[in-house]
Amino acid sequence: MKKTISIDHLARIEGNGSLIATIDGQVVTEVKFLINEGPRLIERLAVGKTPEEDVSLAPRICAICTLSHKNAVIRAMENALEIKVPPKITLLRELMHLGEFIESHSLHLYYLALPDYVGFPNAIAMASRFPFEVKIALEMKQFGNHIMKVLSGRFIHGENPVIGGFGRYPTKEELMFIKARAIQFMPFVHKTTELFCSLPYPDIPEEETIFACCEPGNGQYGLWGDEILVSTGEKIYRDDYPKLTNEFLVPHSTAKRSRYQGRTYTVGAQARINLLGERLKGEAEKMFRRFYNDRWKRNPLFQNPAQAIEIMYCFERIPEVIDEIFKYPQDPGIVSYTIKNGKGTGLVEAPRGLLIHHYEIKDGRITYADIITPTAQNADEIERYCLLAAQKLLEQGKEELIKDRLELIVRAFDPCVSCSAHLVEVRKIEENDWPKKLEQIRATNPIIIGLGSLGHGDDEAGLLVVTHLKRNGYVEAYWEEEVIDDETFWTKAEDHPIIFVDVLNFGAEAGKVTLIPLNHLLWNTSLTHRLMPTLLAWLTPEMIKKSYFLGIQPASLKANHLSSPVFEAIKKIVNGLKK
Amino acid sequence: MGKIKIGIYELTGCAGDALLILDCESQLLDIFQAADIEAFLMAKSDNSHGPVDVALVEGSVTTEEEKEELLAIRDRAEIVIAIGNCACEGGIQAALTASENWSKEFRQVYQDLKLTNVKPIPSQPIDAFIKVDYYLPGCPIGQEQFLTTFTRLLAGHPPELYRFPVCMECKWRENDCLLNKNLACLGPLTKGGCGAVCPSHNLPCIGCWGPAEEANRSAEFKLLLEKGFDLESIKRRMAIYAGTTIVDFFNQLKKEKS
Incomplete structure (x- = not known):
């Protein structure tokens, strides 16, 4: 008896993906996470462009992580061209990144994930029973957007951040407003973190895995770095990133796949909290100590509470960053630089995980581009956990739960399919073939x-x-x-x-x-x-x-x-x- | 009369235009109350495939499957609006369509892999396959233009779209002209509606809303040349966001030169 469970057009994720699980008797023989986005060949589009043109072009890969892409491409170009920027610019880039994390995490947690746990098809329908939560979510997301707009010029694909600095620097009033608003939000942030840390996450699937994220350095929690930290203990320098990713192609996806030493691995908030959680401070640390346990290492659904703790981290970090920015009253403008030949890699943590941009520049033009997105790295891991869950549920005679559970898993990874690339099909083989x-x-x-x-x-x-x-x-x-x-x-x-x-x-x-x-x-x-x-x-x-x-x-x-x-x-x- | 039925669909792109609609936080609940949102994959899981009054389509067509989906959307929609640069011009990914080297470029990324889930084709704007009633340009679209269009549609009026280049918005904002500062700004050649955001941040326009329709492009090009800007770099920069529509213009420009 072969049977398939399929979720076509996975809803409430960003982009076009689907998942097919095939069941043969009592065995799940196959799970495929299909990325059906059309191929855009972005890496080929970058070739022949100037570094500045690519800084505008590359973030168009994805609207959700547009500023993560922006920071990654800028870091790569500045590494290739050996440009050093003053601390104020780095701090403003961090503030911009924090804004994107707040926007993306609150969108994912409240709009995309929460409806599953409280039994509604979407957040708007949920508003009738949870008017308060839906309102918080909207305001939080709006605040994240506001930060992104102030720093980058607009909500999506802002062009203000450029190689060597910013076109326009935010005014003191704009920064004061962001700081004051971040502090005002803290009671809501507490409520958010508690809510998502105490949701009843089902215990299927659970199995240990490998995590990877940026090493922010200096023993700090952070959202970028020059090294990749792997839960095996290995540290990989930015230019050696293929040691982690080892990309390969599969015929059922327009997004490439990654394996670390032949094994699938997880990137994202769960990876960061597992690898860097001990470094958290303040309220985020208290939340981490209160809620973190061994299940966070094994169960992909804990991407959700991990994101919630990160929201708290972001809200606590914003006032600190702004105070530091105020130490530098002079706006540094755009650092002047000369174009030369070189290679550079930029590593950042996008809200959904490690993002890598790598470029080679010759005679002022890009000759090679390699971009590895978090969802592409998580794709094999999504298939593995879905297979585990489907097999376990099948063994327990809970076949009717498979479809919904697989959707829950996929959604927890917060896949951003437009990066690479809607949701679940379970197939049962009728006749064993x-x-x-x-x-x-x-x-x-x-x-x-x-x-x-x-x-x-x-x-x-x-x-x-x-x-x-x-x-x-x-x-x-x-x-x-x-x-x-x-x-x-x-x-x-x-x-x-x-x-x-x-x-x-x-x-x-x-x-x-x-x-x-x-x-x-x-x-x-x-x-x-x-x-x-x-x-x-x-x-x-x-x-x-x-x-x-x-x-x-x-x-x-x-x-x-x-x-x-x-x-x-x-x-x-x-x-x-x-x- | 019931509420108007709206469907929001995404083909290939960055999902930025759909996201921008979600980003209308203060108006979002009103939007969902004022109209029946029949389909909006990014925001809800109970999506229908029934008839709609207005279909907003984001993204370009890059697979056979998307072409079929688009034709089906046209069949069940009264009005089709292309939203965003990908749907209107074919998007950044259409630059390779125009270069005629698409298959070669495809192999550079995917080698000889035979994709089993989709059949890829070179990227095209949606009007290459269906009749489009209105265009909302932008990369991403502008919130202001989207909300104005949305309220006019609710009232049963045709939308009034902007017909001016970025320069006009610079004048309204009293920005200093960047061309005078020797920065190669694409404002004169580019559709307005973004609020001249880049020039307002002291940065030259990158042309992301696509080529302005009524601009006297040949004259603009001559002016840029006279000012000493490099023609090849202006053309290359315009081509990034101009999709397939710019190819004819470049051919025309070549004729004028000879």
């Missing part, structure tokens, strides 16, 4: 590796498949013991897809077969995955991506003999694989 899939993989000359042990009933199934294949003249079929220590084998194997064959308890009738992409199996803790770590160590991320796991539902692992349904399954598999 593994023979057809196997036939397709067969055409790519896969290596078959049989796993298992003799004398434990059905556990020898994987080994028997290989034995029969060998007898039928299939060259690339091996028992696990043949290859486990053979380095030459694994070097040679790099160019081929690998199919691991083993028994797998996926809650179906004995003898049922399922074919799962290997990376899905690795994400899936609830399935008894029996792949030995020593075996996995040989596999590169590239190999994992194209490899599969062919699982046979055993009848018993204790009996002395192979059960007859499993024997029938072995015959079918061997017939499907031999020429």
Whole structure:
């Protein structure tokens, strides 16, 4: 029985995306986060432009994070052209960034996320029961917008920030107003943070992951830096960013994907709070100490309270920043600079996570551009958590919850699909079509590796498949013991897809077969995955991506003999694989 | 008579125009009360695909799927309004359409990947496929022009759109002319409505609202040349936000020169 749950046109996210989950019996075999935005080729548009033209062009990638893009591209250009700006300019850029965080986080939390937790289709409908919250949200968002407008010139795509400074500097009165208003907001901010920190976040899915964000330096919390901090402890210098992202393409998305050492990772407020939360001060620190716990490391829905704590951070930081700005009464204008050849990377934290801009400049023109957005980095992580959640709910017999839960997860990541790139489809396979899939993989000359042990009933199934294949003249079929220590084998194997064959308890009738992409199996803790770590160590991320796991539902692992349904399954598999 | 039905749709772009509508915080609840918002994907999940009186379409067409969606929107809408530079001109992404090297550029980014979810095509403004009744230009659109248009539509009147270049707004604000300060400002060639925001911040206009329709472009170009500005850089800068519409003009300019 194959079934799909699909959410087309994910609503209440920014841009056009959808999610498809495929269910085969008791296994979720596939989750795809589809980014359906048309390709805009922004990185190619940048080529041939001057650095100044690109500073206007690149933020057009996204209206929500327009100022994050602005700060990232400016940082990249100033690094490439070796421009140093006076502290007042850096402080004003930070203020502008804080405005965007307030605007984006309040929009996401109240308008996009909260309706799910209180059972309304949208924030306007929610206004009838929560008039106060909806009003706060509007005012907070308006305040964020106000800061952005004062600093950047308009709400969206403001052009006032330029390489080397600002076209116009805000007046003392404008800054005083922002400071006073930020202080006035504090009671509302408290209410917001408490509300989102105490919502009942469901405990599916929960699993540890890797986090990455900018290292702001000086032991401070902050929204940009010259290094990337990874939860493994690694620090990556800005120009070495591909060590983190390792971008690759997938056919179901116009946005590229990222993996760190072959593993998916999370960026965004949750990453920042987990990595930098200990550095918070004031009321934000109190909130962090009161609400933070281990679940914040495992459950992507905690992106929401993490954003709420950041709203508090922003409101506390604004008066500090403005007081510092007042120490520099002189407006520095635009720092003069000369155009030269060079390369530069700009790292900032956009509200939804790490944003990277990298450019190469030659003879006054951009010759290469690379832009990596937070949603592109989170896309694989979204698929992984959705798969986990769908599998867990399926096992608990709560299939009817899958669709809504997946929407909740996707939305928590606050994906901004226009960056790269509407919502959830769950497919249940009506007729198991593994023979057809196997036939397709067969055409790519896969290596078959049989796993298992003799004398434990059905556990020898994987080994028997290989034995029969060998007898039928299939060259690339091996028992696990043949290859486990053979380095030459694994070097040679790099160019081929690998199919691991083993028994797998996926809650179906004995003898049922399922074919799962290997990376899905690795994400899936609830399935008894029996792949030995020593075996996995040989596999590169590239190999994992194209490899599969062919699982046979055993009848018993204790009996002395192979059960007859499993024997029938072995015959079918061997017939499907031999020429 | 019931409330007028409005649909807000997003094709490919940065979603800035839809966001700008959400950014009308003080008027937002009024907007949702005064009209039935039938579809607004960014703001609500209960979206309908029924007939509407007014469809506001943001973004350019960059996939076959979007073309189909756009044709369906035209079929069920009385009035279609293009909102924002992408819908009106094709957007920054249309610069490659005009360059005729689109497939090559596409391969530079996506290599030989066969996308399974969408069929990409070079970016086009929406009037390349359907009849458009009104255009609200801007990158993003202006709140003032959007709200005026919205209230006129509510009252059953056709919108009155601005027909002047950025320079006019500079004059109203009594800004010093940046061309006189030797800054290559695109104000004379660009649609007004933004409030001359860049020149008011001492920065030259970048042309993001698209080329002004009634400007005597050839004469403006001559003036800019006489003032000693570099023609190639003016053309390159204009082309960034002028989408497909500027190509004919550049051809005409070439003829005049020869």
